[in-house]
Amino acid sequence: MNIVRKKLAVFFPGIGYTLDKPLMHYSRRIAADLGYEILLLPYSGFPPKVKGDKERMQESFRIALEQSEKMLSETDLYSYADVLFVGKSIGTAVAAKIASESPCRDWIRLVCYTPLEETFSYEFGDAIVFSGRADPWVGGAKSRIAELASKRDYLCYLIAGANHSLESGDVLQDIRNMAEIMQITEQFMKGNIEELYEGGAFR
Secondary structure, X not given: OOOOOOEEEEEEOOOOOOOOOHHHHHHHHHHHHOOOEEEEOOOOOOOOOOOOOHHHHHHHHHHHHHHHHHHHOOOOHHHOOEEEEEEEOHHHHHHHHHHHHOOOHHHEEEEEEOOOHHHHHOOOOOEEEEXXXXXXXXXXXHOOHHHHHHXXXXXXXXXXXXXXXXXXXXXXXXXXXXXXXXXXXXXXHHOOHHHHHOXXXXX
């Protein structure tokens, strides 16, 4: 008799980068195709003009965290053999904090699309990181995201010319980048880490 290993993928969007945007949409479809149950966390109610405002950023984090914890409160992570958190921007920090405080934290894996520096202040399991080299939310060319990811031994892919949405303004290049981001995401979801360590177009 075949034993079915239950798998769960939880999606934490950004402030303006909602669950229907490309990174969230395509990664969700991949997770579903791989047999993951899907849990979406559509938090809302953020203050305006968050970028560059520390107090509003902290308030946004609190809002997203409280709503996420409430939506997750009836989910028994222990009942899943594989738990995947997929976050975008502030969602990566919320996912990281929740993972760090979970008794399942050692096997919760994170997909981090354009994470904030705060994401790396929490302890959790394995992760993969995608960040734009021109992302103004993390300092653009002075970004420390690759350094912070390296200290945790997380795979980190940096996309040339890409902003906080991992877009460069060149539509066809952005489509090619998206395809590769999703190919890498799929391999990570499958657990094919060895293949990813061999390198990728963005590293």
